[in-house]
Amino acid sequence: xxxxAGGTGRLGRLVVKQLxxxxxxVRVLTRDPSAATDFVHSGVELVTGDVRDPASLVPALxxxxxxVSAVHGLTGSGGVTPASVDxxxxxxxxxxxxxxxxxxxxxxxxxxxxxxxxxxxxxRMKWAAxxxxxxxxxxxxxxxxxxxxxxxxxxxxxxxxxxxxxxVFGRGxxxxxxxxxxxxxxAIAHATVHPELRGQxxxxxxxxxxxxxxxxxxxxxxxxxxxxxxxxPRPALRAMGAIAGPFNPTMARLARASLAMDSxxxxxxxxxxxxxxxxxSCTPIETHGVLTTx
Numbered sequence: 001x002x003x004x005a006g007g008t009g010r011l012g013r014l015v016v017k018q019l020x021x022x023x024x025x026v027r028v029l030t031r032d033p034s035a036a037t038d039f040v041h042s043g044v045e046l047v048t049g050d051v052r053d054p055a056s057l058v059p060a061l062x063x064x065x066x067x068v069s070a071v072h073g074l075t076g077s078g079g080v081t082p083a084s085v086d087x088x089x090x091x092x093x094x095x096x097x098x099x100x101x102x103x104x105x106x107x108x109x110x111x112x113x114x115x116x117x118x119x120x121x122x123x124r125m126k127w128a129a130x131x132x133x134x135x136x137x138x139x140x141x142x143x144x145x146x147x148x149x150x151x152x153x154x155x156x157x158x159x160x161x162x163x164x165x166x167x168v169f170g171r172g173x174x175x176x177x178x179x180x181x182x183x184x185x186x187a188i189a190h191a192t193v194h195p196e197l198r199g200q201x202x203x204x205x206x207x208x209x210x211x212x213x214x215x216x217x218x219x220x221x222x223x224x225x226x227x228x229x230x231x232x233p234r235p236a237l238r239a240m241g242a243i244a245g246p247f248n249p250t251m252a253r254l255a256r257a258s259l260a261m262d263s264x265x266x267x268x269x270x271x272x273x274x275x276x277x278x279x280x281s282c283t284p285i286e287t288h289g290v291l292t293t294x
Contacts, residue, residue, distance in 0.1 A: 001025045001026075001027055001045075001063050001064045001065060001066075002019055002024055002025065002026050002027070002064070002065070002066045002067075002068060002192060003026075003027045003028075003029055003047075003060060003061065003064040003066070003067045003068065003104075004016050004019075004026060004027070004028050004029065004068045004070060005029040005051055005067065005068065005069045005070065005071050005093060006029075006069065006070035006071035006072065006109075007026075007028035007029065007030065007036070007039075007044075007068075007070065008028065008030050008032075008035050008036045009070060009071075009072075010148070010150070010151070010181055011070050011109065011148070011181055011184060011185055011188075012028075012070040014181060014182060014185030015068060015070060015185045015188050015189055015192075016028060016039070016044060017042075017185075018185055018186060018188075018189035019189050019192065019193075020042055020043065020044060022189070022193065024193065025045075026043075026044050026045070027044070027045040027046070027047055027060070027064065028044055028045070028046055028047070029047055029049045029051070029057075029060050030046060030047075030048065030049075031048070031049070031050050033046050033048055047059065047060045050089075051069075051071055051085060051089030051090065051092055051093050052079070052084055052085065052088065052089050052092065053092075054092045054095065054096065057092060057093060057096035058096065058099075060096070061096045061097060061099075061100040061104060062100075064097075064100060064104050065102075065104055065105065066104055066105045066106075066107065066192055067093055067096075067097045067104050067105070067106045067107065068107045068109070068188060068192055069090055069093050069106065069107070069108050069109060069129075070109045070188070071085050071086070071089055071090070071109075072085060072086055072109075072122070073085025073086050073089070073122075073125075074122050074253065074254075074257070075250050075253075075254070081121075081249070081253070082121045082122045082124075082125035082126075082253075083121070083125055085125075086122060086125035086126050086128075086129055087125040087128040087129055087132075090108065090129035090132065090133070091129065091132045093106070094106055094129075094132055094133050094136050094138065095136075097136075097138055098136055098137070098138055103138055104138070105138060105139040105140065105141075105195075105198065106133055106136070106138050106139075106140045106141075107140070107141050107142075107143065107188060107191055107192050108129060108130065108133050108140065108141070108142045108143070109143055109144075109145070109184075109188060110126040110127075110129065110130055110142050110143065110144045110145075111123055111126050111144055111145060111146075112144045112145060112146045112177070112203050112204075112205060112268055113144075113264075113265075113266065114126040114127040114130060114144065115127050116128070118260075118264070119259075119260040119263075119264055120256075120257050120260040120261070120264070121253065121256070121257075122257065130142055130201075139195070139198040139199070140198060140199065141191045141192075141197050141198055141199070141200055141201075141202065142200075142201045142202070143184070143187055143188050143191055143202050143204060144201060144202070144203045144204065145179055145184040145187075145203075145204045145205070146176075146177035146178065146179045146204070146205040146206065146266070146268050147176055147177065147178050147179065147266070148178070148179065148180075148181045148184070149178035149179060149180055149181075149206065149208075149215075149285055150180070150181050151181075152178065152212075152215060153215070153219055153291065156168075156212075156215065156216050156219040157219055157223070159230070160219065160220070160223065160225065163225075163227070164220060164223050164224075164225025164226070164227060165220070165225070165227050165228065165229055165230050166216040166219055166220065166229055166230065167229075167230040167231075167232060168212045168213060168216050168229050168230065168231050168232070169212070169231075169232045169237060169255075169258035169261075169262065170212075170231070170232065170233075170234050170237060170258055170259060170261070170262030170263075171213075171231070171234070171262055172211055172212035172213035172216065172229070172231065172262070173211050173213060173262075174211060174212070174261065174262050174263060174264070174266065175209040175210065175211055175266070175267045176209065176210060176211065176212065176215075176261065176266040176267070177205045177206060177208065177209050177266060177267055177268035177270070178206050178208050178210060178215065178285065179204060179205050179206035179270075180206060180281075180283045180285075182281070182283070183204060183206070183280070183281040183282065183283055184204050186280075186281050187202060187204045187277075187280055187281070190279060202273075202277060202280075203268070203273050204270075204273065204280060205268035205269075205270040205273060205282070206270055206282060206283065206284070206285070207270050207271075207282050207283075207284050208284060208285050209267040209268065210285075212261075212262075213229060216229050217229075218285065218291055219291065221291075222291040232258075234259060234262065237255045237256075237258050237259050237262075238255075238259065240252060240255035241253075241255040241256040241259065270282045
């Protein structure tokens with residue numbers, strides 16, 4: 001039995017489908033079973049639990065041989081943060097996997113560039129989770145990914161509205177590697193069922209290092225729109241990050257993340273990864289349909 005934590009999210013759903021299509025037995029850990037009713041007829045087992053609640057993980061791990069953690073706390077309410085989910089929640093999952101009988105393997109989804117001193121909180125918390133997993137003594141594989149192009153295209157479309165002018169946070173001139181979420185899901189599913197990949201860190205990216213301005217222009221083109229882009233100035237993002245915290249912590253966190261994304265090195269050489277792991281997919285933006293006019 002494979003337990004997928006975060007199995008109702010964008011990435012997690014694709015991972016679950018990949019595993020089910022391979023004939024694997026899958027259990028999804030979810031805080032809200034009503035959000036996963038579409039899994040019922042696919043043979044997926046649902047279990048209610050929260051990675052922030054260690055007691056709820058004990059029954060979830062019963063009979064499980066492999067845990068896939070696709071959780072993240074960048075956005076959300078009710079105390080959902082990178083610290084509470086990506087660091088502490090993953091620690092709880094690892095502890096539960098170690099306490100299971102027999103102990104379970106763990107496949108951890110992280111991010112390319114994770115480090116203890118990264119300007120983005122999410123990257124620091126992912127690094128902490130990686131370190132906890134490495135120290136656990138469990139068999140593990142870490143799959144790191146770059147930014148999901150689907151997420152950013154949807155955001156740019158949404159902010160464009162009827163004007164057709166997407167909103168870019170910051171200057172938008174910093175190159176960022178964008179990857180198809182389907183490619184990441186395939187990599188995670190592959191790593192889950194191939195034990196020879198234990199003890200390895202697999203980095204998954206796309207062939208495209210684009211600035212947000214470039215991606216916004218591609219989105220505009222797919223909408224048959226022209227005109228200048230809307231930019232949210234850095235001072236406004238700094239103010240939002242400092243002021244919004246008490247009443248909208250998610251907004252404050254995203255503002256701080258946008259500032260970091262506007263200046264940090266978020267490029268990636270996908271060719272090096274695919275040379276090391278030839279089974280990785282590396283799909284160009286233009287060919288996987290994300291820019292199809294809706």
